[in-house]
Amino acid sequence: MKIRRFYGKDMREALKQVKDELGGDAVIMSNKKHADGIEIVAAYDKEPDAQLVSKNSNDEANQKSTSKIPSLSEIIGDTAPDSLKALLEKQSQAVSKKTEAIEAYQPQESTPKSPSRTEKQRPNYQNDALSEMRQELSSLRNILQFQVSGLIAQEKQRQHPLHGYLLEKLHNMGISNNLAEEVVSYTPESSDERQAWLFLLKLLANKLQTKHDDILSQPGVVALMGPTGTGKTTTIAKLAAQAVKKYGVENVAVITLDNYRIGAFDQIATYGKIIGCPVKQAQDASQLTDLLYQFKNKRLVLIDTAGYSQKDARLIKQLDTIKQNSCVNIRKYLVIQANCQYRAMQQTVNEYRKISLHGCILTKLDECYSLGEAISVAIENKLQICYLADGQRVPEDLQSASTKHLITSAAKLYKKYALLHTRASKVNSEVAAI
Known part of the structure; x- marks a missing residue:
């Protein structure tokens, strides 16, 4: 088994390099964040096929020509699993195979004898290695979940831009995430920005x-x-x-x-x-x-x-x-x-x-x-x-x-403080860009 390191500006690019150069059977050993991006350590049993590298290079050129949002299978590779659960199961199987190989490497003696000091310490080394691999797999899973949730949020924003705008206004108003998502889901599709905002305020008043x-x-x-x-x-x-x-x-x-x-x-x-x-x-x-x-x-x-x-x-x-x-x-x-x-x-x-x-x-x-x-x-x-x-x-x-007084006061505070803060931040960013 050989080990190689790959660097990318984000996890998506680094995983793509692993897939292009080592193929879909490569095992992710660890990942680290750097100032310039992500470092991934991958292991493989055999040299990657040159035809596969050439094919993946052509696929990469074709992929750059399109502007659609990549799916999880495209992030990991065409031959990789299409879900996070399947990816983790595949990597868990790889870890199990590696563990079996380590256990099989231990020499079997025909006559029992007292274990040496090195043999006593060997199981501890194996447990530490397995524990470290589990932590790295857990870290990788969290990163992938974060990226997938980001893609889902972007897709929701693209499909319902008004909902995203209303959610941001409610969050700036101080409404909790769960309550904001609940009331926004009832917004009529045919309503414009002002009508939708008044509808949400009335809905909050009815719930209070x-x-x-x-x-x-x-x-x-x-x-x-x-x-x-x-x-x-x-x-x-x-x-x-x-x-x-x-x-x-x-x-x-x-x-x-x-x-x-x-x-x-x-x-x-x-x-x-x-x-x-x-x-x-x-x-x-x-x-x-x-x-x-x-x-x-x-x-x-x-x-x-x-x-x-x-x-x-x-x-x-x-x-x-x-x-x-x-x-x-x-x-x-x-x-x-x-x-x-x-x-x-x-x-x-x-x-x-x-x-x-x-x-x-x-x-x-x-x-x-x-x-x-x-x-x-x-x-x-x-x-x-x-x-x-x-x-x-x-x-x-x-x-x-009074529900009317509370909701009206909340809306006035939003206009007085939250909007001013948002506008000030926007002006400051524009000045900094100049």
């Missing part, structure tokens, strides 16, 4: 679920939950102030479970003095039960929970504290800051799924550069948005959620 004034309109006990820094305490103060204005100070009370953050109780207590409603602190589930019994005649009791990271073990303890109060039906609402990353918001929702959520509140809308991330999380997890907080003023900067 909201509740109008759910907390203040219904009496009972409400707990606001969420990670640290989402604005739970300020939102509690806004809700308490609006409830006092609507139902009177004697019908509203606030309980805080935040016993860890320095000054947490003082902050909510200060709000309580300004608003005029009582504020109490509970250390554990037993004290929470006693306070809820004490405030049983109140129309609305708001519970401010401590803010923990999703990875903090104290979060589980706090969730258990809420669950243990089965004597009172506590409605739980998740507070999410709308200016957070999509993955962070998704992870927050996953952690708080352990309890039954009645809805969510989006905060810090005034600090957002896009709203698509929050809209995607709400739609994909079927969360009902109840309130929107867009400032620090108490109680003015809190309003009931």
